[in-house]
Amino acid sequence: MVQHLKDYSLFVRRCAAETIRGDWRYFLWMTALTGVALLGLNAYCKQFVQGLTITGMSDQVSWGLYIANFTFLVGMAAAAVMLVVPVYIYKDETLHDVVILGELLAVAVIIMCLLFVTVDLGRPDRFWHMVPGIGKFNWPISMLSWDVIVLNVYLALNAHICGYLVYMVYCKRKPAPMWYIPFVFTAIVWAFSIHTVTAFLYVGLGGRPYWNSAIIAPRFLASAFTAGPGFLILTLQIIRRVSKYRIDDKAIMMLRNIVQVSMIINVFLLFCELFKEFYTDSAHVASAKYLFFGLHGHYGLVPWIWTAMVLDLVALVLLVLPLSRSLKYLDLACVLAIVGIWIEKGMGLIIPAFVPSPLGEMVEYFPTLNEWLICAGIWAFGMLLYTLFLKMTLPVLTGELTPDSTPSS
């Protein structure tokens, strides 16, 4: 046992040593990310000292950019499952080599999610009140308590799966099924749960008609399975360009199929929601009206949502056409879809629920520079983590880093 731990920690240290090697592009990239992350940290320190007053939020719009990013990123994290399902359930080997890269992304993204929730807290010093056992956890009643559990368990599951499988590759041993198969299958169900629970967080509030719609959870899943694999399509191409890891075009084309179908479902569900809101035209439509057309002279989100609509539609058309079999157009479609969904599932989902307020007040929300900096900082930190994870893992996967290999400098 002790020997195992020693071997494993040596493995981790050797992987970690890989992160201080690289060419100038790598160091430039890491320096830039560190710089942005530190800017975010600086902005957060200001918020910590002064309070959330330096955000654009108010008693009327009490959640903003942080929770919007959180919501979007939960989707990105859940998307790893879209790679796992073909490989482990349908035994389709096309994506076999990239599954681990998807799971590493999930780990980095969940950490970003947790950071986004933390920066939104008014009393981060009391985070331990949420820790089951020592705090006072309102489980199973509060949906937020469910969210804390599912996110942390999903993080642990993916961290374990990645850590174990990569170690086995490193040792050139066949992984023992009992150490990963049950975890992989649990993680599949769990991926759906993180997204569903996050949707229920909003759906369960009777006082917010904009969220109180049964279709929110399926809409979340559809957009997650578009944006997540879309992000991976882009990442995989970068990986194969800057590392020796071989990634087949076939794998990318399979991801294209996933993104394509998810995007169609995503747009369809959006259409269903809009039909229900606008055709019925009851008092409940106020928030959707504010989002798409403005209400009582307030138009804050209108340019955002129409940008998202255009991006979504262009991405949809590109993805459906054979054109996107060419990587150039596929990449374009993915970028458009990711940005479109980031707006629609972020700002477009969170803010309108607060406008108008339950008492009919029209208070708009505009994020402050400090808020943007904190968000950029967390994004940069997440990218930094993902780059580090890849840097640690890829040499193992390519067979460059083995127990017997001498490290190149």
Added chain:
Amino acid sequence: MSEEWKPVEDGTGISRRAFLAAAATAAVAATAAALAPMKDIADLPSLEEFLRKHYTELTPADKAAIIARISEQVEKKYGVKPNLTDPPPLDGVEFGYALNIGRCVGCRKCVFACVDENNQSRNPEIQYIRVLEMKKGSIDVESSTTEYEGEVPKKDSYYMPVQCQQCRKAPCVKACPVKATWQEPDGVVVIDYNWCIGCRYCIAACPYGARRFNWQEPHIPADELNPEMGLLSNRPRPKGVVEKCHFCLHRTRNGKYPACVEVCPTGSRKFGNLLDPNSEISNILQNKRVYVLKEEVGTLPRFYYYFDI
């Protein structure tokens, strides 16, 4: 695999090491610069405050110590020695509130009496009561405004004050991930200001917009501080936590009316014990035209609106 792995020393290894050392130094310096704003922090919790248990788990000795500590802090900050108590709910009492929508003239005296009584922040302004100026012919809150000015009542308007409805099925209590807000046996939904983590999920959950957040350190002029304080009600709140109307429980549990009831010049506000069949509130519920706000969300408020026939 047990032999230690050591980096290979070669010509480039040294310069890499120098480079990495320089990079690490720069990173530490940049991190220190990023953390610089923290030096201005003024309200770090003491270890006792940090480790304080949930209100419902406090022993009488814990509570006494906390009351002493908060009193001392208040005295230091405001120069006023407060009379801080923690009155328990009364047996056989369930508070209820009724507001005569036909009599309210929208003068907002209740709003300001509440601010004074409950030590609400003056800057930024926190108010528990919102008075909606409604257009006659509509019960749609979207047709209302809370920012009306000039002489009241206006001819084409009627007035609907809204504050915490002390719901029997309170969505805020359900939402809170750490049980920092709960319903007391006398029906008042209270907040443990030392337990709230400031996630604001309760604000999102409330269908009445009744909850307020301390977006920054609240500011109250020392000469306006009300020294009669309750631990779960009007003692000064810290930055980053939620607060709201608590039926003035430091008054009502001692047999007084809430400040808003006492100040109302038109007698539109009625308060009492729902469990006492002879109370004024019970009489109103039996004999007047009574309704609750947003009945469709199923919150079962203890705050009723009524009108004379």
